[in-house]
Amino acid sequence: MKHHNVGKGRHMQFAIVNESKDAQISSGVVEQIAAAVERQLYEHYAPFWESSGAPVRVYPDLKSVPTQAALVALLDSADQAGVLGYHDVTPDGRSYARVFWKPIRGSGGTLTSGSNSLSVTVSHEVLETIGDPYASFWGQDPSTGLLHALELCDACEAESYVVDGISVSNFVGPRFFRSGAGPYDWMSQMEGQAHITRPFETLPGGYQIVATSMSDVRNVFGKEYPEWRRPGKEHAAARTAKRLAKSKEVVT
16 A cells, blocks of 8 residues: 655644454555555545545554554444444544445445545545544535535535545535535536536535534435435434534533
8 A cells, every 4th residue: 555655743644443344445546546645635525625644544453553543443233223433532533534344235335436436435434534533614605694514525425536546525615504615525526517506506416414403403404315315314323413412512
């Protein structure tokens, strides 16, 4: 695996650990996914967000993961129905993500090809973790007053593109969260034609977490969002419920 040069002072890093029992998810496949996502962070996310990338490394087990790294665990079975992956924060403030292979495979997904794939789900969760490590930021649409959770991939989560033969997730840029000209997502910038055409837009296959106030957090689904995935966005452990819980902590 060829890594980008990592300078001193970079604090964000990702550690992928494969805990799946499926032999299809070989060490070679995991290394390819890690390399593609790392390249995406350094070459696409970093300049688009005027930020910095982050190394993405593969570790053999949980014991070998550096304490400062955000853990990305590849697991077989999901916590809740319809969940392919999610990112969160431990009680002591450490960012982490979980990606679930069985629901991806069971819904016709693949390892590394297409929008419904293990690689795209890893990319999705890594991008959203680096974009908002504590899952607490919001942007406000001045035309509606709605607050939109700063989740980088949800609005366009049905879209993917290829890095070194590996599918990765499309993602929005900072212009998505404010009024003004685009491009609003990476694929629009890369291809020169608009995918997301206006700020705060939800594509047909995507969804967003929105709030009318900090005590009213809910989901808005695109018209083509799969029905089988909706329960995974609405259970008690979902990002929507957790953002609502966090906002109630702030309000009270």
